Amino acid sequence: MTWNELENACKACTKCALYETRRNCVVGVGNREAEIMFVGEGPGEQEDATGEPFVGRGGKLLDDMLEIIDLSRNTNIYIANIVKCRPPQNRDPLNSEQDACIDWLREQFRLIRPKIVVCLGRIAANVMIGGDFKITRDHGKWYDKDGVQFTALYHPAALLRDPNRKPDTFVDLKNLQRKIGEICERTY
Numbered sequence: 131m132t133w134n135e136l137e138n139a140c141k142a143c144t145k146c147a148l149y150e151t152r153r154n155c156v157v158g159v160g161n162r163e164a165e166i167m168f169v170g171e172g173p174g175e176q177e178d179a180t181g182e183p184f185v186g187r188g189g190k191l192l193d194d195m196l197e198i199i200d201l202s203r204n205t206n207i208y209i210a211n212i213v214k215c216r217p218p219q220n221r222d223p224l225n226s227e228q229d230a231c232i233d234w235l236r237e238q239f240r241l242i243r244p245k246i247v248v249c250l251g252r253i254a255a256n257v258m259i260g261g262d263f264k265i266t267r268d269h270g271k272w273y274d275k276d277g278v279q280f281t282a283l284y285h286p287a288a289l290l291r292d293p294n295r296k297p298d299t300f301v302d303l304k305n306l307q308r309k310i311g312e313i314c315e316r317t318y
Contacts (some may be wrong), residue, residue: 133162136237140214145230148215148223154181155215158238160208165314166201167244168192168209169235170285171253172223178216183209184250188286192250195286195299199307206317210238212257222253232257245313247278248306251285270302272309279309 131139141155149155156173159182176186184192184203193203201207213223213231223231239247249255252265259273259280265288273280283302284295310317 131237131241133241136234136241140234143214143231143234146215146227148213148217148227151218152215153178156181156183156211157214157234158208158210159183160203161206162208162242163316164206164208164242165245165317166207166248166310167239167242167246168207168248168250169254169258170209170211170250172211172213173216174220174287175216183211184286187290191286191289195283195303198300199303199310200318208238208242208244210235212254228253228257244278246306246309247280249280249282251282251288254285255282269298270305279313281306281309 137157140157143149143155156177170183173183174186174188176189177183183189196202196207203209212235213227214234217223217227247258249258252263255263255265255268259275259282263282265282265284269282269284271281281302284299289295289299
């Protein structure tokens with residue numbers, strides 16, 4: 131499958147009920163040849179309106195976080211979500227919705243072939259790293275899955291709600307920067 135085929139198929143998807151209320155299918159944004167992929171849980175209201183992941187206050191914070199370690203959604207990373215359509219009232223995506231949508235993320239993963247995957251928040255980490263993952267306990271830890279390095283950061287929305295977690299996230303970002311320096315060849 132090509133990128134264009136993937137995007138067209140996502141936009142036409144009716145695998146779960148989320149398609150009935152979406153304004154836009156939010157496939158992803160960034161460098162399609164990136165060595166690093168960031169994965170969130172799903173689009174919110176502003177993402178649904180614009181068709182781009184992580185916009186608004188949370189997106190601005192994510193961009194600021196990325197800038198600290200010389201990353202940018204426009205140049206050297208790719209950002210996607212577990213589900214591509216907004217859950218009503220920004221609720222957590224249901225397991226059935228995640229299951230219906232996960233093949234789109236797998237196809238993005240296959241096309242990009244990242245060396246590092248950064249899960250943004252608990253839900254993305256549970257899906258990508260494992261169901262027993264606890265963000266408060268396991269953020270910043272590294273997991274090797276078939277040669278791909280996985281880690282998780284607090285979701286930007288969680289940091290907006292609880293700024294006391296920002297120092298931990300700064301440490302996690304600097305560890306991510308070190309890991310990029312160790313295993314990525316084209317990111318910096």
